[in-house]
Amino acid sequence: MPKSRNDKLQGTLTLLVLRTLKSRGSLHGYGICEHISRVSGDLLQLEEGSLYPALHRMEQDGWISSQWEITDKGRKAKFYTMSPRGEEQLADENETWSRLARGVTRVLRYS
């Protein structure tokens, strides 16, 4: 099964993370990975290594906030929640992505 490598996803990582948080509410890093691969039908697999620097950068940028919670299994995990500024960012990136996808599709269809 072809797996999307991280470098292709570079620009879309924030978009995916923000979209995930929007639909799932508060979630930890591992959950975000799982959600994306499950929902994409295993088409998209985040490179786990790049997820955490991205999460921390997004938190520094004020798009998401975090807090430590205890999971059902009794483990300590850091849960991320989207902030109002994250909503704006998501709308922005959504728009950018659609434009990009439309553009790429047009180029591919051209004959």
Next chain:
Amino acid sequence: MAWLDRWRNVFRAESLNREIEDELQYHLAETVDRLVAEGMSEQNAWRAARLRLGNYSAQKERTRDMNIATWLDATRADFLYGIRQLRLDPGFATIAILSLALGIGGNTAIFQLIDAVCLKNLPVQNPEELVAVDFEKGSSRPGVWYGRSAAVSSQQWELIRDQQRVFRSVAAWSPDRFNLADGGEPRMAEGLYVSGDFFEVLGVNALLGRTLTVKDDSAACNPGMVLSYAFWQREFAGDPGVLQRSIRLGGRAIPILGVMPAAFFGVQVGNQFDLALPLCADRLLANDQQGRARIPFSWWLSILGRLKPGETVASASAQLRTLSPGIMQSSLPPAYQPDTAKRFLQNKMFAVEGGSGFSRLRDDYERPLWLLMAITGLVLLIACANLANLLLARASVREREIAIRLAIGASRSRLVRQLLVESLLVALAGSALGMLLAVSLSGALVAFLSTADNSLFVDLTLDWRILGFTTVLGVLTCLLVGLLPAWRATHRAPVAAMQAAGRSVTAGNRQSSLRRMLVITQVSLSFVLLFGSLLFVRSLQNLLHIDSGFQADGLLTVNLDFSSVSYPKERRLALWREMQDRLSVIPGVVSLAQASITPLSGSSWDGVVGGDATPASGSTKSAFFTEVGPGYFQTMGTPLLAGREFNDRDTSTSPKVAIVDEIFARNIFGGANPIGRSFHMTADRGKPEPVYEVVGLVRRSKYGELRENFKPLAYFAIVQTNNLDPSATFVLRTAGPPVQVMDGVKATIAALGPSIGINFHPLSVQLQNSLLRDRLMATLSAGFGFLAVLLATLGLYGVISYMVAQRRNEIGIRIALGADRSNVIRLILREALFLLGCGLAMGNILALFAGKAAATLLFGLEPHDVVSLMAASLLLALIALLASYLPAKKAADGNPMAALRNE
């Protein structure tokens, strides 16, 4: 705020790391759980999970960097590294920090004084608008002077007030001292006579009650007084009910109207006023109930005005000049002789900036303080050179490490920064310690300059100016000290450095030439300081061994004040005699005499005299005077060269007689034997000039101060003058220390009248106090000179030791080949002598300039005093040779085989 978070995270890096670790661990644990659920063994699951996460520690690093201001974090790491480096070498750190602290502390302390005494404005409203009125140089106003800042008479003050148009308002003031005690030893308070609008001109309000107003200073004069905050605290413990109370001055109770705020110390920098009275109170407190306002040649007031908007000091000066002729004409003292009057009418007034107040302290100490600042500046420079030298030596030890790091691609700027941080740390620690040092040092300086009779008040609160000064100094120091070694260390070809480290005979020549330059600089600068301190010490010695014309040891001046007793004038002569009789039988008193003005007391009296038949009004010669009683010269220890002392047959009705000193005899009588000759004294216009017959000739004596040239002196018999002040001064020669007779004198005087005021001045103390400034310069410059030489010695020792270490194998080979050990020593000393020679040559040139700067403060000494130059050279050479002999001897005594095996 992201940047704020990042900034903050720098200082919680540890817990941040732990959080990231926890987060990643959670991720791993969940992944492992899933993989195990899918059937993988736990061990394999962990490996797989780690693989998927990628390089774990790189992961951590990257995540961490997202949270931290990277450059700041690197700086923090540099600081930690720097601190570790310094702790590895505590000897270096201690010497470095201490020498910088002394340099910076000295500079800051002196700057603090300069700031307080010379730069700061008065703590009043808009001080830059304040202007003082003064007379142009060469102005002629013979008369009675009250204090150095005094400028005008009451009459002139009123004329200026009424005629000027440049000031919004103008005030007059005069300092005075009041005795608060009713008899016995005095309790002095610093007073200010002020015109009614004084406080309004300054724009200061009372903290409690009210300030004085124009109404208080009226012709009817029903005076009240205003207290300073410090006096209120000291005398009344800050009692708010003080406004209902009064203070007795000269037998008169004066009500307290108000208390001034703590920051207001008056208009004289260096003095703090205790109580302020309206000008008219001078009349009420005067013995004759007249005061100084009625005397046209009594110069006692200073004038302070606040400029109108748009006016400047220059425009005020211009107007005062224009007003001058009219004001002089209207205030001409009628007693002046015609030519004195002519000179008086040409006097011109002008305006000077008054915002920084008036200060005798400033007049006396501005130049010495700047000079001291230069001295401490040099000390700091030497300390910097020393430090740069030490850092260079350390950098050369770390040369290999730096070369390797450069070779594997470390950025040069990063390395420079790391090296700079080390010097910054030293500079910071030095500045902080120096700041602490400065506070106590400046306090000690003020205490040093305070005497019992003149306690200084200097506002030494730390403000932004001082802090800024120290900061700038610290940063400059850091750059001076750190930039050179850092630049040098990172600009050597890595290959050369790696090859050279600890091996080559000639390597590091460039670097060691830099270090030699630094040592030469140190030697030359410390030579300048040593020379300077020798100048001041020798100057002080000259002053201490000066021939004053009397023997100060064992002399006690006793000032008696019976103004509050009100003895009738006719009885005073009898009272003096009785005092004299009673005092002379006190055990320990060898002899005593009365005198109106004692030497070095600061009081003076001069006038024009004409020899023999020449009337004083036609003479150009002047002399200084003192009135003394019988036995004065014997008591003072001043030799009588010819004729006689005054005795009991000189009375108020006998012919007027005088005793003159050598200088008087030479100036007035051309050096011929003056006994039997006579001279004329000036008199007020319309009165006959008194003629005195000279009955004695005495050795010359100092009059006003020790530093001045001998002046022509004439002594009058005190019983023959009209001086019947309600005060008297006796000089007592005591067998032991003067302190021992004080109790006896007090008891004797109290028996005559308990409310007679009494004040003691041992003459030797007065003499010492008159040399305070010289003592200060000698002490401080000697201290700093010593410090400078010490630092230079350390520097020289360091460089020579380093050279010896570098050439150890060469020396080893030489010895192994049979070189004489003394040859080795000579080889090394030659280097030291070269450095010393260069340093001394440069130092001698600099010293000539330094001497010029100090010239006005020296006594009996040329600014390029050869003895001091020679002594400084010799002393420095001796110490320097010793500092280099030790490493040289060590090198020569070393086992050559050990040195060679080391290679």
